[in-house]
Amino acid sequence: MENTKLVELLLTAEVFNRYEILNESDIPRDIRKALYSKGALKRPLVVKEDNVVRYAGKSSNELPFIDFNPMTRQFKITSFELATKWLATKGLELIKRNPVLAYYYENFDSLDVSYEDAKKVNLPAHGDKEWLSNVIAELSKNEETKEMLELVRIFSPEEINVDFDSIALNEEQMEEVRKIELALSEKDYLRKIGLVDIGKLLFIGPPGTGKTTTARALSKKLYLPLLEVKLSMITSQYLGETSKNIEKVFEIAKKLSPCILFIDEFDYVAKMRTSDEHAAIKRAVNTLLKAIDDINLVNDGVLLIAATNHPSILDLAVWRRFDKVLEFPEPEEKIRRKIFEIFLEKIEGDFNIEELVKETKSFTGADIKLVVREAVLKALLNGRKSINQSDLLSAIVEIKNRFKIRTQEA
Ligand SMILES: Nc1ncnc2c1ncn2[C@@H]1O[C@H](COP(=O)(O)OP(=O)(O)O)[C@@H](O)[C@H]1O
Ligand SMILES: [Mg+2]
Secondary structure (H helix, E strand, O other), X not given: OHHHHHHHHHHHHHHHHHOOOOOHHHOOHHHHHHHHHHOOOOOOOOOEHHHHHHHHOOOOOOOOOEEEEOOOXXXXXXXXXXXXXXXXXXOHHHHHOOHHHHHHHHHHOOOOOOHHHHHHOOOXXXXXXXXXXXXXXXXXXXXXXXXXXXXXXXXXXXXOOOOHXXXXXXXXXXXXXXXXXXXXXXXXXXXXXXXXXXXXXXXXXXXXXXXXXHHHHHHHHHOOOEEEEEHHHHOOOOOOHHHHHHHHHHHHHHHOOOEEEEEEOOOHHHHHHHHOOOHHHHHHHHHHHHHHHOOOHHHHOEEEEEEEOOHHHOOHHHHOOOXXXXXXXXXXXXXXXXXXXXXXXXXXXXXXXXXXXXXXXXXXXXXXXXXXXXXXXXXXXOOOOOEEHHHHHHHHHHHHHHHHHHHHHO
């Protein structure tokens, strides 16, 4: 087993080095992870002892067509021909899920494997956290792009810890997630038929209904880096600075493409409009609208998601920029039931979710999360690691009282 993996690793590096048509995303994710130690994956790839250990578990070499140099700690193939023949008989399964090797064997050997099929099961490099840190390190070397990076929070999909199993979505929301997935996988087809106005979403709904969480789960699911920016954070008191910041945010998104650009507190654009008719503010708004026009998923690889809690203050010029407005309403019974199930899943205790659902009309997902948190902490205070229905019901009452305070203050 270590032998086949060793040969697979070495041949992958060798074939990758020989055929410029192949890119990092053709290298299987496990092999990329084993090779990242030296930074970005650049030609020529060199395979050293530590890479072999990381991929194959240990590094032993009894094969006649492989050479190990104890000085440089480097492995090398001495006969490409022997190595390819050997792997064709011993490692067909590995070849089938390795796009680099599938490419080679499909084109230069009569082995019945498919590059396309291997590609389908391999995750692309832009989702690796190492890939992202290498791009960021590269961009940080330049003063101008370094400034751009400071305006956004960047997450690798590998670092995101929410997924669609832990979010309760309604039919329309789930369908939209599915459509985005398809738009991405069928990007070439969409470009061919000229359908490029796609991939600009506006999430609207009250706070705590899952807008941010959905954007993050999308990043994980689509294996795309996520760039988060709050519009209020890039607004500067200095005239002209805001426009520049907006341009920088979109520029950095294009540099990190493919990625998701998530613009939160998007209603800030409307506030900018009405608060003051100052020329600089108008310019900032226009810059933003133009930046939205100038970016798209099919050509730039940037999926744009804007989110707002106050959709009513957005005007038509803003609305029509988005090809889909997705509502995040206060969850109805069916969804609340799912949210309770999600949050109570790992908690021990005796409870009746039906009753909880009935008692939590107009609660958001965030409110339900608070209910469960309260109930758990209350139970802990009483020395219990399991909760019961009355813990949950009194937590609901408590949260309802908080609502009252909130609305009295408002
Ligand atoms: N539909 C939902 N399903 C599961 N959890 C939810 C849902 N809506 C909200 N939550 C929980 O509430 C919290 C806040 O949600 P968030 O996505 O930040 O809301 P928003 O961005 O709409 O204000 C999250 O931690 C999430 O766990
Ligand atoms: Mg949010």
